[in-house]
Amino acid sequence: MTTVLEPERHQTSPSEHRRPAFDKKSLPARYSGQMLYFLGAALIAGAVVHYPINPPLYAIICGVGAFVFLLGTIVNEFVLADERPALRQAISLVAFSLLLSFGVGLVGGGIQHFEQFPERSAWMTPVGLLMSYVAFVAKDSKGRWRHLVTPFAAGVVVLAALAWLGMTALAGTISSGGGHDHGSTTGTPAKPDQAPVEQAPPAKAPSAPAEDGHTSHSH
Helix, strand or coil: CCCCCCCCCCCCCHHHHCCCCCCCCCHHHHHHHHHHHHHHHHHHHHHHHHCCCCHHHHHHHHHHHHHHHHHHHHHHHHHCCCCCCCHHHHHHHHHHHHHHHHHHHHHHHHHHCCCCCHHHHHHHHHHHHHHHHHHHHHHCCCCCHHHHHCHHHHHHHHHHHHHHHHHHHHHHHHHHHHCCCCCCCCCCCCCCCCCCCCCCCCCCCCCCCCCCCCCCCCC
């Protein structure tokens, strides 16, 4: 009895027809996540320091920056992370990420625009430094509240105090006219021993006609 063998068919598994899975560790994915972080922090930094100039405009920019930073948090901590956090941990993560973004924005904005807004930047920078450290400890998966009473935390506090003292002292010199031109004229100032030059009085208008019909000019 002859057995007819059927030609061998190449069977493909269902996985071979699927599209390649999204690579969480790829360069585009990591770039997108970090770009959202830095862009959001940059928008917040510019908004918090320029807020007094145009409050409605910079309030909108600050809100956009916070939204972008939160979007970066979702991408990095939920989409690209190996393990997704629980609901309670996710809420805490988003809240402290927003606090971290404002802390970074205060530090960056205070340093960059110190010359334009010295008094405002003098308190923004140290407050932002402390805020960012507390928020990072609360946000980080390995962070514990005991990290707030460590030698490194004491160093952060000392650095914030020194920044406040130094920037406040410099702000006093800038506000008193050391770094800006407060309405001075563009002309060359007079020397201390030189009296100001008096200008000649303006010429008088022609006198009124005399009664005999002639003007007062000489012949």
